[in-house]
Amino acid sequence: MSEDIKLNIKVWRQKNNKSAGGFETYPVNANEHMSFLEMLDVLNEDLVNQKKEPVAFEHDCREGICGTCSLVINGQPHGPNAGTTTCQLHMRHFKNGETIVVEPYRAKAFPVLKDLVVDRSAFDRIIQAGGYISVNAGQAPDGNAIPIGKNKAGKSFESAACIGCGACVAACPNGSAMLFTSAKVTHLGLLPQGEVEAERRTEAMVAQMDKEGFGMCSNIGACEAECPKEIKLDNIAFMNRSYFKAVFGGELE
Amino acid sequence: MKWLTTFFGSSIGKKLLMSLTGLFLILFLLIHLIGNLQLLKNDGGMSFNIYAKLMTTNPLIKFISYGNYFFILLHAFIGISLALYNRTAKGQKYAVAANNNTTWASKNMALLGTLILAFIFIHMGDFWLKMKLDQLPMVTYPGIEGEIKDLYFSVNETFKQPLFVGLYVIGMIILAFHLQHGFQSAFQTLGINHKKYTPIIKTIGLAYAILVPLGFAIIPIWHFLMK
Ligand code: HEM
Ligand code: SF4
Ligand code: FES
Numbered sequence: 001m002s003e004d005i006k007l008n009i010k011v012w013r014q015k016n017n018k019s020a021g022g023f024e025t026y027p028v029n030a031n032e033h034m035s036f037l038e039m040l041d042v043l044n045e046d047l048v049n050q051k052k053e054p055v056a057f058e059h060d061c062r063e064g065i066c067g068t069c070s071l072v073i074n075g076q077p078h079g080p081n082a083g084t085t086t087c088q089l090h091m092r093h094f095k096n097g098e099t100i101v102v103e104p105y106r107a108k109a110f111p112v113l114k115d116l117v118v119d120r121s122a123f124d125r126i127i128q129a130g131g132y133i134s135v136n137a138g139q140a141p142d143g144n145a146i147p148i149g150k151n152k153a154g155k156s157f158e159s160a161a162c163i164g165c166g167a168c169v170a171a172c173p174n175g176s177a178m179l180f181t182s183a184k185v186t187h188l189g190l191l192p193q194g195e196v197e198a199e200r201r202t203e204a205m206v207a208q209m210d211k212e213g214f215g216m217c218s219n220i221g222a223c224e225a226e227c228p229k230e231i232k233l234d235n236i237a238f239m240n241r242s243y244f245k246a247v248f249g250g251e252l253e
Numbered sequence: 254m255k256w257l258t259t260f261f262g263s264s265i266g267k268k269l270l271m272s273l274t275g276l277f278l279i280l281f282l283l284i285h286l287i288g289n290l291q292l293l294k295n296d297g298g299m300s301f302n303i304y305a306k307l308m309t310t311n312p313l314i315k316f317i318s319y320g321n322y323f324f325i326l327l328h329a330f331i332g333i334s335l336a337l338y339n340r341t342a343k344g345q346k347y348a349v350a351a352n353n354n355t356t357w358a359s360k361n362m363a364l365l366g367t368l369i370l371a372f373i374f375i376h377m378g379d380f381w382l383k384m385k386l387d388q389l390p391m392v393t394y395p396g397i398e399g400e401i402k403d404l405y406f407s408v409n410e411t412f413k414q415p416l417f418v419g420l421y422v423i424g425m426i427i428l429a430f431h432l433q434h435g436f437q438s439a440f441q442t443l444g445i446n447h448k449k450y451t452p453i454i455k456t457i458g459l460a461y462a463i464l465v466p467l468g469f470a471i472i473p474i475w476h477f478l479m480k
Contacts, residue, residue: 072347072349075347075349075350075351075352076351076352076353101349103348103349106343106345106346107343107344108341108342109342171351171353172343173339173343174339174342175339175342175344176264176339178264206264207259207263210263210264213342214264214342215338215339215342215343216264216268216335216339216342217264217268217442218335218339218360218362218438219359219434219437219438219441220356220359220360221359222351225353225354225355226353233441233446234447236441236446237444237445237446239265240265240268240444241444243265244265244269244444247260247266
């Protein structure tokens with residue numbers, strides 16, 4: 001079994017938020033069973049051994065559920081595989097001898113802090129603006145205690161799969177956060193516990209999203225194509241409907 | 254009224270204006286095409302000239318046409334300002350371009366739109382201005398009261414020139430690409446995305462994006478070849 005692969009990693013290096021960055025290329029000897037992040041760990045060990053500054057990148061769960069890992073790999077957020085986070089992307093999907101270009105997410109609302117690390121706190125502020133249910137919704141209710149249609153429950157569950165990674169913003173040529181925001185609005189707005197304040201939530205989250213300086217949606221669909229959790233554009237349509245309803249149907253406070 | 258200004262200042266509010274004005278223009282183009290097809294009739298331009306007179310004198314149609322000019326300008330103004338805003342919101346571009354299956358048109362709506370706007374100005378200079386400035390010869394038809402302007406003459410003169418025929422055909426290709434993305438996008442913006450209806454909207458949208466510009470483009474080609 002030949003499992004070792006030699007790669008050249010062309011990676012974005014940037015000292016801090018103020019400095020201008022640039023690409024550096026490093027050779028890496030990896031194993032095809034490694035994840036992309038493990039490959040970067042190997043690169044960083046090499047760099048530390050050479051008394052060089054390791055490449056800063058974000059990671060946490062390494063099992064595709066936390067949304068901390070990011071990276072734009074050969075032009076694609078989370079790399080070439082559909083429905084896969086960077087931490088779940090394995091090196092067997094790359095060719096021996098290949099040069100892989102690794103860049104940070106690009107969007108004005110996601111400024112680069114260092115190397116591949118960007119500041120995604122704008123997402124936190126969108127959640128703080130309304131991505132919650134105001135009352136204590138209690139423990140997980142007994143099955144069928146709250147009647148809810150199967151399709152609605154299923155749709156809400158699909159939207160809830162969003163891990164807030166920001167790949168949608170990174171993929172969007174406009175730097176728009178509509179897919180992320182709409183996934184939250186749809187997830188909470190479809191369930192009985194969240195439906196009560198759906199309109200107020202949508203208004204508040206959209207207002208915060210605009211305030212953060214994200215771009216506007218041109219319905220291009222790059223977000224949907226790159227989302228590791230396969231969140232669909234119909235979430236955005238749901239949010240638009242909810243927003244129109246809030247603005248034109250809602251009371252004046 | 255603060256709620257309304259807040260709405261039209263929001264990203265979704267601006268997109269709603271793009272969608273509604275775009276859909277209005279789509280409806281207008283269809284009616285415009287039906288009128289223009291009179292040019293293909295072999296009656297020396299009679300039905301076309303009568304149609305042109307109706308379009309420029311009927312008060313209701315005049316009212317709608319002023320709305321139409323306003324909507325084109327509004328659509329263009331918001332469209333260009335959105336595109337400029339979006340460019341700064343993206344900031345730095347990637348070193349490697351992504352190869353996901355998005356359409357070229359969807360990423361170049363402002364470029365396509367600006368070219369359409371330039372086309373509209375040329376087009377208005379060709380025919381609309383001539384109609385307004387009374388530079389046209391007059392004709393009379395049996396059964397029609399008085400003299401009417403011979404716009405057909407002007408159309409014929411223009412489409413004798415290969416340059417103009419080419420310009421009009423290129424203009425329609427640009428329009429087709431704008432509509433390829435725009436038609437279905439307008440419905441998504443309105444919040445209409447449904448497993449039953451979206452495939453139908455997309456099919457009609459594609460058919461419209463091909464057939465309507467094609468219908469417009471046939472006219473200069475036909476005039477060039479037949480006259
Ligand atoms: C007769 C001509 C035109 C028609 C029928 C038309 C139609 C449309 C439609 C239906 C949309 C989709 C709206 C949406 O996504 O919600 C659109 C988008 C757009 N149009 Fe036009 N349009 C026309 C002319 C123009 C002109 C003159 C401009 C000038 C710049 C323009 C610029 C744009 C832009 C930038 C967008 C994309 C907006 C976005 O999604 O961010 N269009 N158009
Ligand atoms: S919608 Fe998808 S790409 Fe965007 S933050 Fe959620 S999981 Fe990430
Ligand atoms: S590290 Fe948690 S999703 Fe990748």
